[in-house]
Amino acid sequence: MAVRVEEQVLPTWKDGAVMRWVTSVDHKKIGLIYIWSAFVFFVGGGSMALAIRLQLAQADQEIATQGSFNALTTMHGTVMVFLFAMPLLAGIGNYLVPLMIGARDMAFPRLNALSLWIYMIGAIVLLGSFGAKGGAAQAGWTAYTPLSGPDYAPELGQDLWILGLHLVGISSLLGSINFLVTIVNMRTQGMSWTRIPLFVWSMVAQSILILLTIPVIAAALLLLLLDRQAGTSFFLPDGGGSAVLYQHLFWFFGHPEVYILVLPAFGIVSEVIPVFARKPIFGYKAVAFSSLGIALISMIVWGHHMFTVGLGDGLNGFFMVATYLVAIPTGIKVLNWTATLWRGNLTFRTPMLFAVGMVALFLIGGLSGVVVANYPVDYQLHDSYYIVAHFHYTIIGGMVLGIFAGLYHWFPKMTGRMYDERLGKWHFWLFTLGFSLTFVPQHMLGLMGMPRRVYTYDREGLFEVYNLVSTIGAWLMALAVLIFIVNVVRSWRSGPRAGSDPWLADTLEWYASSPPAEHNFDSVPYVASHRPLRDLRRRLGGERDG
């Protein structure tokens, strides 16, 4: 059989613009699809939050009914955690990790694409819950039994919620294996474990947490599904099951989940601060290993969510002390960031604003957490708005600000263009102002005894004032996000061109062109420290920083 080499290659069905993205196994394309779709869910989950705040703006509103309000809080929490936060971090990780370690792609590119599309299907199933007869799941993002069991939530919405979470969980699990193998096996020459960027370290710790805790929530959801559909009684007290068991399994995952979300944000901040302080990070090893320390300790503190269940003073005391322990590695990080800032040559560009804002707001969230980690105090504050305020401080103040820092920081790398600095600063100040207005009053509401997940409250002086302020703050945050969207769309189309290393940063992703070529690098410099590009600049006789 003769083969004619010069024969023209005809375009296949894969060559259209859309199909090139859908069938892509390139980590950068997959990363961007993750980021885009997660952001769409951020807007969706945010809209639910706005609806919640509208209902609570004044007492006795009738925007939502009791049932639809429960569905709103349930889906807001679930969408934000599982469809926005985790996939967005997976997207940033996907884009950056191979570049940062000088690799061509992830270790398993096709598995990577599979994770992405399982997530998409899971998202559709989960949101399909809204279309189910009887409406979306209403049992809260925690889905405690027996509330989520067959007796109190017989509708299909709860089952779709469970199945959707299963799929999204499998996606994260496969992703975490992929990240770990990539980092173990694909590092470029010279890049030993103490020379990988701190963001990559944070992805190591996060992936370990996903790997070890997602199976536990998967088990809890599977058994819950069996209780609902197959007549078993794992969690149903009437049949000799235990509702407390569900809480143990859920929170064994649920607490580490906070760190699954926040650790990569810590990683981002650890990359951004040294660049804009023109100093090396203070205590590289301490920052790197405290990520692992947080990950490990976070797996033995879940009981602090269950202080009011009646575990007894012995267990409550244990979980209280263990929870205090988390403050040590977290404090180490805060100290190291502060020390990096100390006497640095600071420039407050947008990424830096978000990074420093993150350190400040997460610190407040951490401290309000130390307060409720004390179980007698928690008896009083459990399931009140104080808790809502506390965890939004850790998740928005910690993770979301960190994510924005990262998106601005790597925007020139991902798009090849520079964002608009003025809009970026407006975004930061409006967002943090709105955030504080929303959640500072909620601490007070909680201390006054307002329970979470209620759709209305008494007409009584301060209750009404605090709630109204909180609602106004929420809409300010929405306005800030709108500014962000305008900034991204405008800058992506017509922002000024950014070179490969606009920030004079030190890590390998800035060695690739902006945006990087399909194959990432033509060559990678030998890595002799955790700041390979600084080394390169010095060898070439350039600047003398740090």
Next chain:
Amino acid sequence: MSAIAHGDGQRHGDHPPAAHASSRVPPVLVGMYLFIASEAMLFGSFFAAYFFARVSVGAETWPPEPFELPVFLALLNTIILVTSSFTIHWALQSIKRDDRAGLIAGLGLTFLLGLAFLLIQAREYTRLGFSPRDLGFGSTFYGLTGLHGLHVFVGLTLLAIAFVRAVRGHYSARNHQGVELPGIYWHFVDVMWIVVYTTVYVI
């Protein structure tokens, strides 16, 4: 796939470590070990459910009256699975010596032993006289043994694929990752069974 090639080159040590091969263990093996760590956590959750039920039902004897478990049939199954760990090991050792007949025989035997295990378990299920709906006891018994049975089924599927590929001559002394992977998984399934057996049937 190029990643696998790097891994092989590493293991046989005929050239210095290539770029992007920062570990001695090939990527797919690292991936498999990580996956097994997550599987262990999955089993751990089911064990937690089992012990919770055992404590919270508060029966004086376990299994609670009037239920009974066929301890000796399960012992037979244990012997079958432990034997299959040796046969899969034999299959892997054979192909490392380029002995394809040994590989095929080893894989075939392992598959048959695994199948026998599943059939005996199915038979056991039909004769137990209680169902997953029978209190926390029934739920957790079927939960734990069923989860394990499901893993045996997945293991058998992997073994079947490896067997077909072995017959078609895909493996050699240099290239046998397709046998090694299901082998690791199978050993895990076996070890897990010993723990399940001890927990559910013995203590």
